[in-house]
Amino acid sequence: MEMPVLYSYRRCPYAMRARMALVVAGIQCDVYDIDFKNKPQAMLDVSPKGTVPVLVVCQDNVLEESLEVMLWALKQNDPQGWLAQIDDSLALIKENDGAFKKALDRYKYPNRFPDEDCSMAQEQGAAFLKELNNRLAQHQNLLSDDVRLADIGVFPFVRQFANVDRAWFEAQDIPALQQWLSRHLESTLFVGVMKKHKTAQYLLIN
Numbered sequence: 001m002e003m004p005v006l007y008s009y010r011r012c013p014y015a016m017r018a019r020m021a022l023v024v025a026g027i028q029c030d031v032y033d034i035d036f037k038n039k040p041q042a043m044l045d046v047s048p049k050g051t052v053p054v055l056v057v058c059q060d061n062v063l064e065e066s067l068e069v070m071l072w073a074l075k076q077n078d079p080q081g082w083l084a085q086i087d088d089s090l091a092l093i094k095e096n097d098g099a100f101k102k103a104l105d106r107y108k109y110p111n112r113f114p115d116e117d118c119s120m121a122q123e124q125g126a127a128f129l130k131e132l133n134n135r136l137a138q139h140q141n142l143l144s145d146d147v148r149l150a151d152i153g154v155f156p157f158v159r160q161f162a163n164v165d166r167a168w169f170e171a172q173d174i175p176a177l178q179q180w181l182s183r184h185l186e187s188t189l190f191v192g193v194m195k196k197h198k199t200a201q202y203l204l205i206n
């Protein structure tokens with residue numbers, strides 16, 4: 001049987017969370033790191049919307065959303081119990097992918113929104129960071145001491161927000177969030193899915 005194919009982009013937070021779920025579930029894939037300026041026709045043929053990640057499980061099963069990829073992978077195998085507290089995870093990921101992502105885009109790329117006033121974007125994002133910090137003051141991860149889908153679904157976006165102005169991020173009074181982010185960034189899992197590869201095609205190996 002052919003291996004699933006993952007179309008990915010190394011620095012895309014949606015693709016990062018999909019890659020982490022595939023690795024933790026022990027699912028091997030052929031991974032293509034795409035060039036946004038020259039998207040592979042084979043990807044556009046199965047997923048015309050042109051965003052990554054896309055997981056081609058087989059010809060009749062194409063997953064076009066990062067969350068779908070994560071859930072599919074973890075339903076095969078969830079050795080670390082990421083699917084526990086799933087409703088709470090999904091609610092937090094919804095908030096992340098909605099209002100927080102909107103603030104992140106306006107904070108990071110104000111030039112892309114010439115008709116909007118983006119001056120409040122940092123503050124709007126910071127409110128979500130505070131909310132996450134309050135959760136993390138109670139346990140090691142967002143929903144419990146153990147890692148859940150919410151942590152993996154959200155931290156690549158917090159990473160991106162923090163990196164816009166690292167000095168500002170470090171100066172905020174959100175110590176639990178800062179520690180949580182560092183822990184996830186230093187994890188073997190994250191470091192593994194961020195490895196650079198010389199060729200466009202590589203295997204994800206657990």
Ligand SMILES: N[C@@H](CCC(=O)N[C@@H](CS)C(=O)NCC(=O)O)C(=O)O
Nearest residue numbers: 012013014050051052053065066067
């Ligand atoms: N809702 C999608 C969003 C994916 C997405 O927006 N990915 C961005 C990269 S971070 C993308 O592929 N953009 C296409 C482009 O810039 O041409 C998901 O969860 O997979």
